Amino acid sequence: MSIIQIDQLAKSYRVYQKKEGLREALRGLWHREYKEVDAVKKISLRVEPGEFVAFLGPNGAGKTTTLKLLSGVIYPTSGTATVMGYVPWERSLDYRRRFALVMGQKNQLWWDLPAQESFRLHQQIYKIEAAQFQKTLDELTSLLTVRELLGRPVRELSLGERMKMELIAALLHRPEVLFLDEPTIGLDVIAQHNIQQFLKFYQAERGITILLTSHYMKDIAALCQRVVVIAQGQIQYDGSLSGIVDSFSGDKIITLQLAVGQTDAGLERFGQLEKVAMPRVSFRCPRSEVSKSLAEILSNYQIDDIAVEDPPLEETIAKLFTHVSGDNVDSNAGSDAVASKP
């Protein structure tokens, strides 16, 4: 059975429409206009135990709303979801003791106290046995190399160290499901890498189920076998990361290292030139024509080296996002155009 089951889940917010100007502000005291904003539009999803799934999408796409729904912080407008058989928004204590939510932008530890103190409170509220608590704490602190920082007030820790402590706090009760909302936001490259390495190791070791949202493609590439692209409140893609490139990018990038004395003259007919730094030339070639082009190049040019690669992932994803929102804009513009015709 799937550990997370989401069926036709939808959430719309009522947002107060504040208008410009004092007059409108005064009018707003009596009469308020609200607008329904659909943050999540009837999504359905299954996640199996032990999966590491990434939610990918532009800002405001509905990623965080979905995580909030699954952690029971908000009620859905319609639809159902269960996590380990629990309905999240019933917020049963049993459920709360079996999952954890970490938000990269929110601090859950006691600011003025050493992290150790927050951990002790967690031990108590999550009813963690003393021996198990000590064992888990030892493991986590040595994996994340923060043991000597346990006694230092949280406010004196760097952002990266604090994030590690947040993760420890979230994992002390050995949750079976972990929701991570932008866990590496604002961290430097090294700290990001450390957190990734830790999550990767921990997830493989424990086989827990993790749902992660992140803007950093590196996080996702390093960690997740499965990527769910959400945009405009809907699931646009669900599959492997490399699959995104296959489905949404029709091009390959061919890079040639020309032999001494060769020029790049005529290469532009195989595709759009991307970068020329003699003797290296890169160009973009439609996927279907790669083999034909290569054959022709090899017979006409002297080549030292060849590489055929996918275009950068970021580029494909950016294209996917703009493609989705572009559709919407187009349809609106279309109807406007019709309406304004004389």
Place this chain on the structure above:
Amino acid sequence: MSDSRSQNLSDGFKTRWMILRIALSERLAYRGDFVLGTLMRFLPIITQIFLWWAIFQSINPEDPNAGRLSGYSFQDMVAYYLLTMVGRAFSSMPGLSSSIATKIRDGEIKKFLVQPVDLITFLFWSRVAHKIAYYTISTLPFALVFFLCRSYFTLGWPDPWTMAAFVASLFLSFTLGFYLEACIGLVGFWMLEVSSLLFVYMLFQFFLSGHMFPLDILPEPFLSIVSFLPIKYLAYFPAAVFLGKVHGTQLAIDMGMLLAWTIFFFVMSQVIYRRGLKHYSGYGG
């Protein structure tokens, strides 16, 4: 089954004890600021004594000590004021409402929805810790002030029963004050900013709790109105008990009312919290 129930009970106590301990050590993280802040609260005593002296001087310029204001002599007035300070040391909740509203606005409240810990229980025991830290520091200065002002207490120490009622009224006024201000803070689920609401409440509390003057000098019908309100229990009532102004049946009735108001605001806080969460979870987050 009774085993698991006692297990739950002891777990509950342990959790509260842990919250208390941690909140206490958090308080001590800023001990310098805290000590200074606590001691500064004794300064108004001097201005209050001068103020009442000036008032009694205008009543009886020849001999201010002989003047009477609704039955209060100058000594009684100072003794009353000192006792309301003790009462307020229990019932005042600086920063409680605004911190609840801030938690709601900044989303920190999510922590209490995701983790298996109740917000109000958590706040209550943190507040107990704040108070314990406060008394630890202020007991000595309080004792000193009472010693220096011992001549104002013309009636001497009250009898043990009155003393017991006084102590009970202090603890109940703490609980009442906590749940009352928690209710105000929880309104933050609907209004993002509760500071103006809190300001209105503080204004009423300042005059009608007996903090500024003994409520029984008020003329009718104000006296009757005020005596039906819960806020008189926050300052006036404990002082009045100590001074022997409330006794016998009236004392029993008032203690009962204090208990009833405390339960009322406890229940209210639970109801507002539940409904607030519904509202928050339904619309916001």
